[in-house]
Amino acid sequence: MTTQHEDDLVSLKNLVQELKLKLSKYENVETHKQRSKIEEMSSEVTDDNPYSRLMALKRMGIVENYERIKDYSVAIVGIGGVGSVTAEMLTRCGIGKLLLYDFDTVSMANMNRLFFTPDQAGMSKVDASYKTLTNINPDVEFECYQYNITTMDHFDPFLQSLSNGGKAPKKPVDLVLSCVDNFEARMSVNQACNELDIKWMESGVSEDAVSGHIQFMIPGRTACYQCAPPLIVASGVKQIKREGVCAASLPTTMGITAGLLAQNVLKYLLNFGSVGYYVGYSALTDFFPTMVVKPNPHCSNRWCMVRQEQHKDNPLSLQNTNCNVDDEEPASHADNEWGIEVVSSVQEEDDEEIARNRLQELGEGIDYAFMRSDELKPSIDTNNVVEVDGNIDELMRQLNEM
Amino acid sequence: MTTQHEDDLVSLKNLVQELKLKLSKYENVETHKQRSKIEEMSSEVTDDNPYSRLMALKRMGIVENYERIKDYSVAIVGIGGVGSVTAEMLTRCGIGKLLLYDFDTVSMANMNRLFFTPDQAGMSKVDASYKTLTNINPDVEFECYQYNITTMDHFDPFLQSLSNGGKAPKKPVDLVLSCVDNFEARMSVNQACNELDIKWMESGVSEDAVSGHIQFMIPGRTACYQCAPPLIVASGVKQIKREGVCAASLPTTMGITAGLLAQNVLKYLLNFGSVGYYVGYSALTDFFPTMVVKPNPHCSNRWCMVRQEQHKDNPLSLQNTNCNVDDEEPASHADNEWGIEVVSSVQEEDDEEIARNRLQELGEGIDYAFMRSDELKPSIDTNNVVEVDGNIDELMRQLNEM
Numbered sequence: 001m002t003t004q005h006e007d008d009l010v011s012l013k014n015l016v017q018e019l020k021l022k023l024s025k026y027e028n029v030e031t032h033k034q035r036s037k038i039e040e041m042s043s044e045v046t047d048d049n050p051y052s053r054l055m056a057l058k059r060m061g062i063v064e065n066y067e068r069i070k071d072y073s074v075a076i077v078g079i080g081g082v083g084s085v086t087a088e089m090l091t092r093c094g095i096g097k098l099l100l101y102d103f104d105t106v107s108m109a110n111m112n113r114l115f116f117t118p119d120q121a122g123m124s125k126v127d128a129s130y131k132t133l134t135n136i137n138p139d140v141e142f143e144c145y146q147y148n149i150t151t152m153d154h155f156d157p158f159l160q161s162l163s164n165g166g167k168a169p170k171k172p173v174d175l176v177l178s179c180v181d182n183f184e185a186r187m188s189v190n191q192a193c194n195e196l197d198i199k200w201m202e203s204g205v206s207e208d209a210v211s212g213h214i215q216f217m218i219p220g221r222t223a224c225y226q227c228a229p230p231l232i233v234a235s236g237v238k239q240i241k242r243e244g245v246c247a248a249s250l251p252t253t254m255g256i257t258a259g260l261l262a263q264n265v266l267k268y269l270l271n272f273g274s275v276g277y278y279v280g281y282s283a284l285t286d287f288f289p290t291m292v293v294k295p296n297p298h299c300s301n302r303w304c305m306v307r308q309e310q311h312k313d314n315p316l317s318l319q320n321t322n323c324n325v326d327d328e329e330p331a332s333h334a335d336n337e338w339g340i341e342v343v344s345s346v347q348e349e350d351d352e353e354i355a356r357n358r359l360q361e362l363g364e365g366i367d368y369a370f371m372r373s374d375e376l377k378p379s380i381d382t383n384n385v386v387e388v389d390g391n392i393d394e395l396m397r398q399l400n401e402m
Numbered sequence: 403m404t405t406q407h408e409d410d411l412v413s414l415k416n417l418v419q420e421l422k423l424k425l426s427k428y429e430n431v432e433t434h435k436q437r438s439k440i441e442e443m444s445s446e447v448t449d450d451n452p453y454s455r456l457m458a459l460k461r462m463g464i465v466e467n468y469e470r471i472k473d474y475s476v477a478i479v480g481i482g483g484v485g486s487v488t489a490e491m492l493t494r495c496g497i498g499k500l501l502l503y504d505f506d507t508v509s510m511a512n513m514n515r516l517f518f519t520p521d522q523a524g525m526s527k528v529d530a531s532y533k534t535l536t537n538i539n540p541d542v543e544f545e546c547y548q549y550n551i552t553t554m555d556h557f558d559p560f561l562q563s564l565s566n567g568g569k570a571p572k573k574p575v576d577l578v579l580s581c582v583d584n585f586e587a588r589m590s591v592n593q594a595c596n597e598l599d600i601k602w603m604e605s606g607v608s609e610d611a612v613s614g615h616i617q618f619m620i621p622g623r624t625a626c627y628q629c630a631p632p633l634i635v636a637s638g639v640k641q642i643k644r645e646g647v648c649a650a651s652l653p654t655t656m657g658i659t660a661g662l663l664a665q666n667v668l669k670y671l672l673n674f675g676s677v678g679y680y681v682g683y684s685a686l687t688d689f690f691p692t693m694v695v696k697p698n699p700h701c702s703n704r705w706c707m708v709r710q711e712q713h714k715d716n717p718l719s720l721q722n723t724n725c726n727v728d729d730e731e732p733a734s735h736a737d738n739e740w741g742i743e744v745v746s747s748v749q750e751e752d753d754e755e756i757a758r759n760r761l762q763e764l765g766e767g768i769d770y771a772f773m774r775s776d777e778l779k780p781s782i783d784t785n786n787v788v789e790v791d792g793n794i795d796e797l798m799r800q801l802n803e804m
Binding site: 092113 | 411415421422424425428436448450452454456461462464487490491509510511514519520521523537539611612648651655657658662665674678681685690692
């Protein structure tokens with residue numbers, strides 16, 4: 001054996017040691033990063049219990065059985081400024097399972113909203129979310145779907161995943177959250193949820209970044225997304241974000257909208273407080289209108305009409321909601337051009353008592369996202385009902401023709 | 403050279419390759435993590451511009467000069483569930499400088515709120531925040547102060563840092579945000595801001611996790627923290643978080659409160675919309691009361707009285723606020739036991755028009771955090787004025803004796 005060879009061996013061995021040492025630093029950090037899974041949520045008040053402050057909701061008399069949050073699965077469509085924060089909130093609350101849908105990738109232009117970080121630029125939004133969320137709470141089960149739900153070939157798999165509650169057939173998801181930024185995707189969620197009879201919550205922010213809203217949709221019992229033009233909080237710009245426009249956005253408005261959405265999910269799943277049917281937010285004036293929109297008896301969506309027929313003996317009970325509308329009150333359809341009934345509960349008071357039970361066309365500060373039918377003749381005009389056969393592409397084609 | 407040696411060399415070389423490959427993955431991620439600094443905010447709509455969606459606020463007519471956000475420095479006291487999220491929002495918006503104060507460390511019991519991650523357990527909250535925030539936006543300048551502002555030896559350095567705007571003397575901070583979870587710390591912030599004549603915003607969440615509020619304090623022109631008992635949104639539990647009680651908390655309520663706070667900061671600094679003087683949030687009912695509290699002419703805080711005297715010819719202009727109270731209206735002090743005037747603008751409407759300009763004792767759903775003076779005789783009782791000489795410890799001692 002030559003000296004040269006011996007030297008080579010020694011220096012190689014040293015290099016290996018050095019590399020192993022360097023690597024161990026990263027790997028230690030990596031192993032440190034993951035907390036171990038927790039089988040049972042504990043109320044124990046210790047610094048190492050991630051659930052102590054949530055389980056305290058029981059002691060405070062707010063939630064009767066917090067642990068059952070582990071039984072629920074929620075689908076979040078659109079993991080952007082609202083969807084990602086909603087996903088993080090539900091993850092930190094220990095939700096059972098999240099199904100995440102988004103076809104987009106993270107870019108630096110997303111950094112003015114919460115959640116994604118510069119090092120994730122270029123990653124798919126679902127992969128980046130999975131990495132962040134599973135690190136935060138490994139007790140939550142995640143499934144990622146990186147596709148566009150509005151395309152013909154993905155709508156059926158989307159429907160399938162919602163009704164299976166994931167990739168393997170189990171029970172349907174308990175709730176679908178629409179956190180998308182365009183009309184087509186909202187229509188797809190609406191179609192899927194009407195067809196599968198799954199409750200969903202819609203969310204949106206305005207192009208000018210200073211208003212947002214959430215809305216709870218119960219197929220056949222509240223207005224669906226096609227029963228009426230989308231309701232928005234009136235502000236400078238009247239449209240929900242349009243495709244192709246560089247909309248402004250703020251982490252504040254997005255965070256508040258996500259907070260209202262996730263809070264509504266918790267209230268609905270864990271049965272506390274009043275679930276909001278529509279909660280709007282105007283940042284400029286700190287104005288938060290609430291209301292309920294009943295189904296349009298002439299809705300153009302066939303599945304909405306099927307669900308309305310199914311629930312005709314079981315109309316929306318407005319008890320235990322933030323709209324304490326008297327169920328005994330005779331149903332009266334406000335005289336508006338959409339033929340739908342809008343029940344406003346914009347926070348109001350008078351000298352006598354709080355009067356929330358007023359029926360009116362639209363609450364103060366609320367407007368339709370689109371122009372009225374006499375200006376635009378959209379499909380939702382009740383005089384111009386579009387026949388829908390459950391085929392979303394056909395629906396889109398017809399809507400785009402309007 | 404033996405075959406054995408040759409084999410050793412080959413396998414060692416392979417091992418080196420393998421280790422280098424593994425290492426490169428970590429090192430790439432690590433170097434990739436930091437985005438480079440950006441000198442000038444650009445409106446350019448490209449995927450790699452982190453400010454495009456913020457600069458779009460100008461195009462939308464919301465903010466006249468977004469870039470001036472870089473000129474402002476904000477102190478955040480308490481980097482917990484509200485403070486950390488507020489810091490992240492302002493960081494993502496590209497605020498000039500943040501001064502972060504917290505003496506506490508991250509624990510797993512913090513994981514049910516946004517921001518901190520399990521791998522940060524054991525780190526100081528300010529260090530963990532610095533690491534996360536500087537990664538998100540290296541354009542923001544951060545200074546960390548890991549001490550308890552309520553102790554005698556830290557109150558003066560705290561005062562100094564606010565008036566210097568950091569460790570080196572520059573200009574005073576533009577705003578102080580109180581995101582603490584106890585009475586003493588709020589009193590210290592109040593004392594510092596009255597003494598230095600710096601505007602501040604208070605925030606709080608209830609022990610039962612289902613309500614929160616923010617309040618804007620202008621020394622001498624709005625009520626200070628000692629002018630009246632703290633106002634909270636009425637819910638099951640009536641106290642702001644008490645020391646030693648394992649309070650419940652939710653990422654939703656904390657996130658919404660942080661969002662309202664950061665939004666108010668943006669509205670104030672960038673001059674858009676109406677800055678809220680008091681915005682409350684009740685999660686159970688989606689109720690968001692707003693109001694203004696004027697200074698108590700018999701406030702027990704000496705510096706508050708000094709500021710009131712200074713501003714006596716310049717009372718609070720309630721224009722461009724969410725409380726459109728007519729300045730011409732004769733000042734009338736509501737007949738309440740604190741001798742202060744509370745101007746409520748709880749969102750209300752009647753058949754004629756929106757009537758927000760009503761004076762009344764307290765808005766619907768609002769209550770004092772503490773018991774009334776006839777039950778407790780607190781220092782803020784105007785018949786029992788405490789002499790304060792600017793020494794916060796002495797103040798505390800006197801208050802604790804009440």
